[in-house]
Every structure is written in C-alpha cells, then in structure tokens.
Amino acid sequence: MDQLINNLKKEIVETLNLKHIKPEEIGDDQPLFEGGLGLDSIDALELIVLLQQSYKIKIANPQDGPEIFKSVKSIAMFIKAHQPA
Amino acid sequence: MFISDYCHIRNQTLFHRGVELYKGTGTSLDSFLSETYQALKVSYPKFYKMDPLSKLGVIASEVLFSESDLRQHYKPEQVALVLANAHASLDTDVRYFESTKTMASPSLFIYTLSNIVAGEICIRNGIKGENAFFVQPAFDSKFMSQYVNQLLAETKTEMCLAGWVDVMDEHHDVFLYLTRKTETANAKEHSEESLQKLYQFNYGSVDQQS
Numbered sequence: 001m002d003q004l005i006n007n008l009k010k011e012i013v014e015t016l017n018l019k020h021i022k023p024e025e026i027g028d029d030q031p032l033f034e035g036g037l038g039l040d041s042i043d044a045l046e047l048i049v050l051l052q053q054s055y056k057i058k059i060a061n062p063q064d065g066p067e068i069f070k071s072v073k074s075i076a077m078f079i080k081a082h083q084p085a
Numbered sequence: 086m087f088i089s090d091y092c093h094i095r096n097q098t099l100f101h102r103g104v105e106l107y108k109g110t111g112t113s114l115d116s117f118l119s120e121t122y123q124a125l126k127v128s129y130p131k132f133y134k135m136d137p138l139s140k141l142g143v144i145a146s147e148v149l150f151s152e153s154d155l156r157q158h159y160k161p162e163q164v165a166l167v168l169a170n171a172h173a174s175l176d177t178d179v180r181y182f183e184s185t186k187t188m189a190s191p192s193l194f195i196y197t198l199s200n201i202v203a204g205e206i207c208i209r210n211g212i213k214g215e216n217a218f219f220v221q222p223a224f225d226s227k228f229m230s231q232y233v234n235q236l237l238a239e240t241k242t243e244m245c246l247a248g249w250v251d252v253m254d255e256h257h258d259v260f261l262y263l264t265r266k267t268e269t270a271n272a273k274e275h276s277e278e279s280l281q282k283l284y285q286f287n288y289g290s291v292d293q294q295s
Contacts, residue, residue: 016134016192017133017134017192018130018133019119019130019133020130020133021130042191042192042195043192045191045192046190046191046192049188049189049190049191052188053187053188
C-alpha cells in the first residue's frame with residue numbers, strides 16, 4: 001500500500017503539473033480539493049483519466065468521485081479494491 | 086490616447102520597454118517560460134497548468150501590471166483587453182488532437198480556444214472590462230490602434246492591455262502594451278505609426294513560421 005501511495009503522489013504531481021509541490025510533501029490523508037491541495041474540476045477529470053490509463057479502472061458511478069478522490073490514501077484504497085487481478 | 090508601457094517576448098528573451106529583463110538558456114520554449122516565471126518571482130502555481138499561449142500572455146501582463154497603478158486607480162470594469170495573433174490556439178489544438186489518440190486530455194482541451202489567454206490574464210489581475218481576441222495574418226497596427234482608441238473613447242474603459250501574443254511550436258512572438266486615456270510620464274501617442282515602430286523592435290529575432 002505504501003508503494004502504491006508513493007507512486008500515486010508522483011503521478012499526481014506530474015499529471016497535474018503541480019511543479020510547486022514535491023510528491024513527498026503531499027500527506028496520505030491530505031484533502032486533494034478544497035482546504036487541501038486546492039485541485040479543481042479539471043484536475044478531477046485528469047485523475048479519472050489517470051485511473052483509466054495507468055490502472056485500467058473506470059469509475060462506474062460518478063457520484064462516488066468525491067469519496068474516491070478525497071485523498072491519495074482513498075484513491076489507493078479504491079485502486080486496491082478494484083484493480084483487475 | 087497614450088501608450089504608457091510595453092514589453093516583448095522574442096527569441097526566448099523578455100524585454101520591458103526595450104530593455105532585456107530575462108534571456109533564456111537556449112533550451113525549449115517550455116523551459117524558457119518556466120525559467121522566466123521563476124526569474125520574475127511570481128507566485129501563481131496555476132501558471133504551470135497553462136498552455137504556452139497563456140503562459141506567454143501571463144508573463145508579459147505580469148511585467149506590465151506589476152509596475153502599473155491598475156488596482157489603485159481603476160475599477161475592474163474599466164480595464165479592457167484586446168489581443169490578436171496568427172495561430173489562434175493551434176499549438177495546443179495539435180497537442181490535444183495527439184492526446185485523443187490514446188485518451189483525450191481534459192487539461193489540454195480547456196486551452197483549445199485562443200481567447201483563453203485573455204481569461205487567464207483577467208483572472209490573475211481581477212480584470213472585468215471589455216475583451217476581444219482577433220486572429221489576423223500579422224500584427225495590424227492600424228486595426229489595433231483604431232479598435233483600442235474607439236474602445237477608450239466610447240466605453241467606460243480607462244486602461245487597455247492590448248497587442249500581439251502568438252505561438253506555434255517553438256515559434257513565439259509577443260508584443261503587449263498598456264494604453265490609457267490619460268497621459269503618463271514617458272507615454273507615447275497611441276497611433277498606427279507608434280505601434281508599428283514599437284512592434285518592429287528586435288523583430289529580426291523572431292523565427293518566422295507560416
């Protein structure tokens with residue numbers, strides 16, 4: 001799980017062009033949107049693309065998005081639970 | 086109407102009133118834009134998410150507005166933007182098209198309109214006045230001087246950021262300037278002739294690209 005979280009942090013920084021932040025500065029439970037990293041709706045779409053491209057996972061119910069993308073840890077947990085065997 | 090300030094970005098070099106502010110290290114345009122952002126000590130992380138056209142416009146406007154009395158003397162509605170270029174948003178359109186071959190990039194898609202650069206400058210500087218973006222074969226000093234003068238004469242616009250911001254691959258050519266109704270120190274008349282003269286500054290360094 002730790003390895004997955006660290007990889008996700010690197011991918012998020014690279015994919016979302018967060019050049020002012022180092023991956024290790026992102027807390028596992030730090031909110032990604034309001035009150036945290038300050039990501040916006042376009043970033044959310046990029047995260048969906050990231051899950052599809054890198055982990056082959058599609059989000060079936062868009063309403064689950066806010067819960068899945070709450071933090072790096074919540075994304076990692078979602079990947080662990082849904083990654084194809 | 087008077088030109089109170091101007092800047093150019095050409096051949097990976099940023100000029101303010103004809104004086105070199107920052108020269109790139111000769112690598113890619115993208116690297117130059119990031120280096121210039123850091124050299125200007127701007128703190129606006131959203132910059133890194135922008136496409137090259139918006140980055141060029143934001144850097145040039147940053148230079149012009151950082152020394153202006155924009156916020157002290159003008160209401161957001163009194164500041165206008167009139168921009169033009171030759172390649173519209175083609176530079177980003179091409180990269181977006183490439184991304185669609187695998188998975189379309191949402192962050193590229195939102196920059197596939199040429200006037201997004203105007204929006205980024207407005208958001209950054211709290212500008213809410215008139216704005217327009219024209220796609221033309223080359224910088225048209227006659228058109229620009231007439232359009233902006235009319236804007237200043239017939240609307241509530243008191244200050245206008247205007248000029249040329251163009252990019253395609255590594256080719257880039259930026260000439261932005263501030264125009265006001267009132268004369269300031271060292272201001273130049275906002276006319277076709279003075280605009281053409283200012284635009285031609287260091288023009289020989291611009292890589293031509295059709």
